[in-house]
Amino acid sequence: MLTLYGYWRSSAAYRVRIALNLKGLDYQAKSVHLIKEGGQQHFEDYQALNPAQLVPTLVDGDFTLNQSMAILQYLDDVYPQHPLLPEDKIEKAKILAFALDIACEMHPVNNLRVLQHLKSPLGHSQEETENWYRHWLKVGFDALETRLAAHGSKYCFADHISMADLALVPQVYNAIRYQLDMKAYPKILAIYENCLAIDAFFKASPEQQEDAH
Numbered sequence: 301m302l303t304l305y306g307y308w309r310s311s312a313a314y315r316v317r318i319a320l321n322l323k324g325l326d327y328q329a330k331s332v333h334l335i336k337e338g339g340q341q342h343f344e345d346y347q348a349l350n351p352a353q354l355v356p357t358l359v360d361g362d363f364t365l366n367q368s369m370a371i372l373q374y375l376d377d378v379y380p381q382h383p384l385l386p387e388d389k390i391e392k393a394k395i396l397a398f399a400l401d402i403a404c405e406m407h408p409v410n411n412l413r414v415l416q417h418l419k420s421p422l423g424h425s426q427e428e429t430e431n432w433y434r435h436w437l438k439v440g441f442d443a444l445e446t447r448l449a450a451h452g453s454k455y456c457f458a459d460h461i462s463m464a465d466l467a468l469v470p471q472v473y474n475a476i477r478y479q480l481d482m483k484a485y486p487k488i489l490a491i492y493e494n495c496l497a498i499d500a501f502f503k504a505s506p507e508q509q510e511d512a513h
């Protein structure tokens with residue numbers, strides 16, 4: 301039995317939900333509300349599961365795993381249907397690098413706890429915090445849009461869904477939420493729309509989750 305501890309608006313959990321859906325895996329979703337009650341990720345029982353106090357955490361039987369990119373890799377290794385990475389080693393490395401541009405460079409600087417820290421104790425306003433958010437989105441998306449000229453098509457890497465798309469789609473959701481002007485990124489936006497037309501992506505989207513709002 302697979303259990304995913306996540307939160308509807310968590311982009312890292314969103315990556316994993318897409319993978320589970322693509323692979324047709326049944327899972328139980330457990331909500332860890334990141335805002336309510338001071339953030340349930342800080343509760344003792346959740347810390348026992350994931351001392352990093354972040355979502356997602358995947359439990360597969362007696363095995364517990366954090367870090368969404370490690371979870372994607374684990375799911376791909378153990379449940380190989382609908383692979384997220386190709387056999388070709390060069391192509392695989394390129395896809396991983398693209399996904400990590402998002403997961404390692406863009407996501408961490410705009411994480412909830414970073415935004416909260418900017419406000420208190422550092423004293424930045426809501427407007428300054430949102431400008432920070434959009435700044436790092438722009439830096440990341442500028443590079444990704446350029447990269448997509450080389451290999452983007454229907455999806456990030458030609459016409460095959462890959463781990464790159466699973467990383468990109470949640471990041472675009474966040475960008476739209478934070479009102480980044482997406483007109484500068486026609487390739488990214490087209491891929492986002494192509495992905496959301498697929499049931500596995502749509503069902504994984506934040507508003508479709510039981511704990512939404």
Ligand SMILES: N[C@@H](CCC(=O)N[C@@H](CS)C(=O)NCC(=O)O)C(=O)O
Nearest residue numbers: 310311312354355356367368412413
């Ligand atoms: N690198 C981690 C990032 C996990 C992460 O930062 N999750 C966010 C939600 S997307 C979170 O739990 N934030 C809670 C907080 O900042 O307190 C992963 O990919 O799983």
